[in-house]
Structures are given as C-alpha cells and as structure tokens.
Amino acid sequence: MKVIPAAKIRNAVSDLCIKANLSLRKDVLTALKAAYLKETAKKAKTALAAIIKNAAIAKSEKLAICQDTGMPCVFVELGSEVKISGDLNSAINKGVEAGYRKGYFRNSIVKDPLLRGKSVYVPAMIHISITSGSKLKLTVLPKGFGCENKTQLRMFKPTVGISEIKKFIIEAVRSAGPDACPPYVVGVGIGGTADYACLLAKKALLNKVKRQKSKGKKLENELFNELNKLNIGPMGLGGKHTVLGVNIETYPTHIAGLPVCVNISCHALRSATAAL
Amino acid sequence: MKKIILPLQKKDITQLKPGEEAALTGIIYTARDQAHKRLVEAIRKKHKLPIDLRGKAIYYCGPTKTPKGKVIGSCGPTTSSRMDEFTPELLKHGLRGMIGKGNRSEAVARAIKKFKAVYFLTYAGCGALLAGYVKSAKPVAYRDLGPEAIYELKVKDFPVIVGIRGK
Structure with missing residues (x-):
C-alpha cells in the first residue's frame, strides 16, 4: 500500500489550479496558432491574434487567461493500492481554495443555487474513479459557465x-x-x-x-x-x-x-x- | 480605428458602423447578472440608483481579484444575452452603451435603436489582454456582490467592435 498524505494532495491541487488558469494547454495553443495561419477572414484573424496574445500575457503577467476561472472540476484517478492519510474531498477543496486565492482568481461559486448569496471558491466538482495500481492522478479543469x-x-x-x-x-x-x-x-x-x-x-x-x-x-x-x-x-x-x-x-x-x-x-x- | 471619448455622444453613436473597430477612452461601469437585477428592481421601486445611468456605458464583466501591484485582474466580457431581460429598462433610464460578447435579443436590438444607444463586442476570453487597457478600477456599488459588484473602470483605448447601434 502506498500512503499519500492529504496535505500533498492539497498542494498538488493548488498548483494545478494555478497552472491551468495561467498557462493555456499546449495542444489548445497549437490549434489556435494553426487556425490563425489558416484563417483568411480578416476579422477572424484579428480575433485569433488577440486570443493568442492573451495567452502570452496571461502567462507572463500571471493574470488568469479568462476572468471566468470557472467552476473547478477535479478528476481523480485513484489507484486501488493507494491509501490516503486524511480526507480526500476536503484536501481537494482546500487545495482549490488555496490555489484560487494565491492566483487571485475569481470566487465564482454560490453556496445555494436558488438563494445565490455570497461568492466563494468551493466546492469543486469532484469526480473520483478507482483504477488499478498505486498512482493517484489529479486533473483540474476550470470550466467557465x-x-x-x-x-x-x-x-x-x-x-x-x-x-x-x-x-x-x-x-x-x-x-x-x-x-x-x-x-x-x-x-x-x-x-x-x-x-x-x-x-x-x-x-x-x-x-x-x-x-x-x-x-x-x-x-x-x-x-x-x-x-x-x-x-x-x-x-x-x-x-x-x-x-x-x-x-x-x-x-x-x-x-x-x-x-x-x-x-x-x-x-x-x-x-x-x-x-x- | 475610431477613437471614442466617453461619455457617449449621440453624434458618436449614430456615425458608427456595425462591424467597425473602435477604441473607448473614459469611464465605464461593470455590471452583470445580479447588479442588473438590483438596478431594475430599484427602478421599479423608484429608489435612487447607485450610479447615474444617463449617457453611461456598462461593461458586462466580473473581474478576477486584483493581484498585488496591478490595477485590475483578468477582465473580459461575459455573455450579454443573460442581461437581455433587464437591458430595455436601463436604456429607458439613460444607459447608452453596453460592452459584452455574443448575441442580443430582438427586444434589446429594438430598444438600442429606439434610444440611439450602442452595443459593442469586445475580445471574448481575453481577460488578461483587456486588463492592459484599464487604468484604474474601484467598486462603487453593491460591494456585497463581490465579483458582481459595480466597478468604475477608467479605460484607455479599450478595443471594441460595433455590434448594434441606433441611428
């Protein structure tokens, strides 16, 4: 059994939130650049250029790629030979909140969908699947609304x-x-x-x-x-x-x-x- | 590119062409879903509005938190159509400009034409880029709404594209 402390998960999730919101995925950036080269409509090309420039500014200035830093969706692949010391859900939510605060991201979550109320950072949408092996894989997808x-x-x-x-x-x-x-x-x-x-x-x-x-x-x-x-x-x-x-x-x-x-x-x- | 100094003047609006690029300089106010709801409720109850809407431009935006040493965080536009049910009422009370992303309802398009107002698009999903055109930002109303509070933004050459305009 491999033991992973909850604090380690918390820190990893925090880092992933920052990375996801500041650095556009490589495959997405590649697709955008390819689209820019192929696009012939002038306004579309200008818009694509702005999108590509935005990604560069986000990375260098450490500003969120988009102000809608989303509802954080966290996908967990938990190996059956992993034992977590501590609470997984709480570690993830603490990690999300820490990452979002550290990155100056937006608190876009309301506690009650009907009453709305104060904007906060969590809960994240957590999807856990059990896999074989001794790895814990974490993916953060900030999904804009x-x-x-x-x-x-x-x-x-x-x-x-x-x-x-x-x-x-x-x-x-x-x-x-x-x-x-x-x-x-x-x-x-x-x-x-x-x-x-x-x-x-x-x-x-x-x-x-x-x-x-x-x-x-x-x-x-x-x-x-x-x-x-x-x-x-x-x-x-x-x-x-x-x-x-x-x-x-x-x-x-x-x-x-x-x-x-x-x-x-x-x-x-x-x-x-x-x-x- | 057409340079426009805010507040919007009728002659500026009527000369604009849909699809044309423009750069806005002056004061704009952020407001999104909850702020719109409150503004319209205040109008219906005949309460005093926290901002004078006459001649003003609203930016459908809820910025991220402001990082240390910066004027504002990431601040791109949110989907305009969610504000459609409130917009005609605000136009009736003097609002003349809106900045956002995406389509508007027919009722809003009619009201824009009726009140000789203008709807601008700006670069959607480009909040880091747009932050560079904001020179100052301060919350001026509904602070309890957090990112949905009304912020007064001083902008310089803020890039927009003319969507719908009255003439």
Whole structure:
C-alpha cells in the first residue's frame, strides 16, 4: 500500500489550479496558432491574434487567461493500492481554495443555487474513479459557465441514424452561436446513462485537441469539417474556424436508449494534470 | 480605428458602423447578472440608483481579484444575452452603451435603436489582454456582490467592435 498524505494532495491541487488558469494547454495553443495561419477572414484573424496574445500575457503577467476561472472540476484517478492519510474531498477543496486565492482568481461559486448569496471558491466538482495500481492522478479543469450554459443532452431512440446524432451536435453548436467564446472545442459523450453521457462529454474535453486522422475518428473528423462550415467564427465574426476540435467519448448503453451529451468549451480550454 | 471619448455622444453613436473597430477612452461601469437585477428592481421601486445611468456605458464583466501591484485582474466580457431581460429598462433610464460578447435579443436590438444607444463586442476570453487597457478600477456599488459588484473602470483605448447601434 502506498500512503499519500492529504496535505500533498492539497498542494498538488493548488498548483494545478494555478497552472491551468495561467498557462493555456499546449495542444489548445497549437490549434489556435494553426487556425490563425489558416484563417483568411480578416476579422477572424484579428480575433485569433488577440486570443493568442492573451495567452502570452496571461502567462507572463500571471493574470488568469479568462476572468471566468470557472467552476473547478477535479478528476481523480485513484489507484486501488493507494491509501490516503486524511480526507480526500476536503484536501481537494482546500487545495482549490488555496490555489484560487494565491492566483487571485475569481470566487465564482454560490453556496445555494436558488438563494445565490455570497461568492466563494468551493466546492469543486469532484469526480473520483478507482483504477488499478498505486498512482493517484489529479486533473483540474476550470470550466467557465459561458460555455457550460450551452450544454445539451438528448436521449435518442436506439434505432436513430448517425445523421440524426450529427444534426443534434451541429444544432447544439449553432445555437451556442457567438455566446460561448468560439472557436470551440466540442466535447461529446455518447452512451451510458443520462448522467454518464454528460460526464463523458466533459471528460472528452480533457483529450488532446487535434484532428484525428485514424479510422476510429471518422465521426469526429466529419463533425469538425461540418461545424467549421457554420461560419460562426472567432468571436462570432464569421470565418473558417468555429471549432478547434471535436472530441468524442463513448460507453456501452442500454438496448432501449442512446444518450448523447454535448459539452462545449470556449477557446480558453484549460486543464492541468499531475500524478502523485 | 475610431477613437471614442466617453461619455457617449449621440453624434458618436449614430456615425458608427456595425462591424467597425473602435477604441473607448473614459469611464465605464461593470455590471452583470445580479447588479442588473438590483438596478431594475430599484427602478421599479423608484429608489435612487447607485450610479447615474444617463449617457453611461456598462461593461458586462466580473473581474478576477486584483493581484498585488496591478490595477485590475483578468477582465473580459461575459455573455450579454443573460442581461437581455433587464437591458430595455436601463436604456429607458439613460444607459447608452453596453460592452459584452455574443448575441442580443430582438427586444434589446429594438430598444438600442429606439434610444440611439450602442452595443459593442469586445475580445471574448481575453481577460488578461483587456486588463492592459484599464487604468484604474474601484467598486462603487453593491460591494456585497463581490465579483458582481459595480466597478468604475477608467479605460484607455479599450478595443471594441460595433455590434448594434441606433441611428
């Protein structure tokens, strides 16, 4: 049994919050730079240049990439041979609060969804999965709500064609329009149960953003091309780049259903991972 | 790029073209969901407003905390459409400019035209970049709302793109 003290988890989460909010993911930055080079619409190019410059300023000036430092989502992969000395949930929340305070990030959480009230830093959304081995993997995804608000779930009939599913995904992006900070990364979860499809869609955002050429990624490539014909473009000013990437995660599902969830990320797709 | 000195003048607004880039210099006020709700409630109850809206511009923004040695934290725009239900009432009470991101409702577009106001877009998701155009920031109302308080920002050449304008 490997013992990990809760304090170590707290510190790691704090560091990850800072890293995620200040340093744009390498794959996202690469995709943005590629989009800038390929874009021909003048306003879209200007907007992409601003987005790339923003990432550089955020890093050098230690200012959050986006003022919406999100609802912190923390994904934990806990090896079954790991013993945590202390409380895991509390360590994560303490780490988030410490990191957010240290980074001067925004306290965007209200304790009661109906009564609202004072803005605070936590709780984080914590998703724990048990894996084999003796590693503890932590990922922090600060999810802004401009894009989270555009999430869509549909419970399709099991007999539905793939074209119907594509139509739903395209419609979800079209209806987000310019509101959620395009160019987007589109996370799609297909299968499982309603709740699990939503989690898969979010987890899909953790996958690297790139146009996957391999055979199994046909749907992603088709959607990538079709979504980029929507002409929403960076900042909604039109252009070739409405999405930077489409990531799909699937899971077995029930004979009677086919849940599909679309979770859009803004261009400031931020996450950071560490293994203890 | 058109340079605009705030407060907004009717002649400045009517000359703007949608899609045109402009740079704003002067005072703008941050306000987002809860501040809008309170302002409209205050108007309905005929209470005195904490800021005089006449000729003013509101920025849909809730900045991060201000790091030591800086004027403001990251301060990009939030989604404008969430403010749509409150906007016509504010325009009726003198508001003339709004800065945000994304689409507006038809009712807001109509009210913008009716009151000869303007809706600007600014670089969404670029809060670190936009912080560089803010020269001073202080909370002036609803401080209990934290990041949703109304801040008075002094901006210089703050970059915007004309979205909808009255003429």
